[in-house]
Amino acid sequence: MARFRNKRKPFVRQITRKQPSVDHVTGDKIPKSFVFSRGKLPGPLRQLQMDLRKLMLPFTALKLKEKRRNNLKDFLNVSGPMGVTHFLILSKTDSAPYLRVARTPQGPTLTFKINEYSLAADIAQSQLRPRCPQDLFKNSPLIVLSGFGTGEQHLKLTTIMFQNIFPAIDVNTVNLSSCQRIVLLNYNKETKLIDFRHYSIRLQPVDVSRRIRKFVQNHQVPDLSNLQDVSDFVTKAGYGSESEVDDEAATVSLATDLGRVNRASNKSAVKLQEIGPRLTLQLIKIEEGLCSGGVIFSEYGNHGSYKNQKTDDEERENEDDRDEEQESEEEKDNGVEED
Template sequence: MARMRSKKRKVFVKSTVKTPSVDHVTGDKIPKSIVFSRGKLPGPLKQLQKDLRKLMLPHTALNLKEKKRNSLKDFLNIAGPMGVTHFLMLSKTDAAPYLKVARTPQGPTLTYKIREYSLAVDVARSQLHPRCPPDLFKNSPLIVLSGFGTGEQHLKLTTIMFQNIFPAIDINTVKLSLCQRIVLLNYNKETKLIDFRHYSIRLQPVGVSRRIKKLVQSHNVPDLRSLQDVSDFVTKAGYGSESEADDEAATVTLSSDIGRVNRASNKSAVRLQEIGPRMTLELMKIEEGMCSGGIIFSEYGNGDGAKKEANHEEEEMDEED
């Protein structure tokens, strides 16, 4: 009688970026994440998954190869050896798409319903001059949370989870040139919705014309054939006073030089440009463990409504798996 041998399930992970496990300045462990799906995702949500992986760079697996038979246990088995501290899990039910954010290996797990979302490509198409250079993703984004200081326990847990999912920074030692992205989460206590936004950070010197900026930033010799004198390059109408409107509230004095244009001796204006993805999230429940355990918080209360919603979601996931 032939003997059947069961094959072990494997998760194939390939990361394009090798990152350290410990911050060389603070000595703290650097949080790492993996973004994957539970169940089958439609095309737009697959792209959202790719956008989230890019957002989490460099401390994530950009090229994570999943298989349909992979279970949550498979991902937990590789989390320890790879130093993964957080899971971001996308799923889709008949009701709506969901995003789960969990701390490995024992939780807690926060489940969000994705009310609305826009892909990074959609955000870029809506802009006249989209800007997303590849070197933006060499360093982790800063995290800013607004409106979460209401004192409610579930909002405190949300704050702690998102603060710990990105590396902490030391304002005394951080290099300003490395701060090129920012993730903003804004909580609206009236609608109970969270606006999730992702921006690039750009510094521009105050009071300098656009033509001078380009001259300093590039190494190309400008075309002066149509000018009588080199001073015309600076004072010519339409260029000499072409500096962009400077918002005083967004003007800062740098502690060190950044690039060839932004000098510590001059003021610079901070510009934020959205690069996506964009999401509107609603916190549905918080579980003590990894997608299991006691319910700490539920939007439907802690009674039968919460259990019914949880059971419905689990049934949907089992069908997809």
């Protein structure tokens, strides 16, 4: 006689969807970003893409995987459920590389021509003591804009775009230990170029010798075998270089203690060290939509008729996008998938 078994229903774990993170300052969603490319990029630009992803941490996809058949709609479809608010898109033409900064899902889109760039590895190799602590990228960087207050409409849009790409801070409640990086954008009115810099912030107590500071930070017993008295250890200890000389303009009084060395009762000097990447950008155009729509600003003039006067580089890029979309549709029809 057949034996019947009571099949138990498999346990299905209920997946609770996380609520989007909300900025306690503005009440809006914390801005998140995707950094990806359109078309083929050479090796240095691929590394620049990784440097930009690291710069946008922690609210970005550091290990975002791209496939050749992915088009802009694919990234847009994924960005909604993940709460992504901005796209940083790198591309390369025969004349120069370009960076597009877009607000999802409906724009606007700012297109920059990259005149010059240096990778984070190049910046580190040029320094005698490169600095990159492990917890440097746990918090978003501060954003500082300089030279954009000319009153021109396209500069106002650029200012708003970059201000909203990072979370806002409240100077009254911000934790000083979370302010470890800063992104500086400086606009030159004469050349119409934007200098993009990325620095790490460190505080150094004033009127404290370098040896004493290292002793307190590293918890290591100093070697006093060559000294006759402990006072020699203090008096012989000076600052390591002329760049560390105290400057009243660069000193601050902390509201709270920060670490073992920087105390609220003493003054501390603010030191900036570049960590890269370094970019020199030129604003080419601003579009109303997401990489499409009416042109609000164009460096080449004729805003209204700009659609009929696109450069050869843009035409080639659009042709590449159309070819990739056509290949994607053909693969879907044939049931072909790439690994």
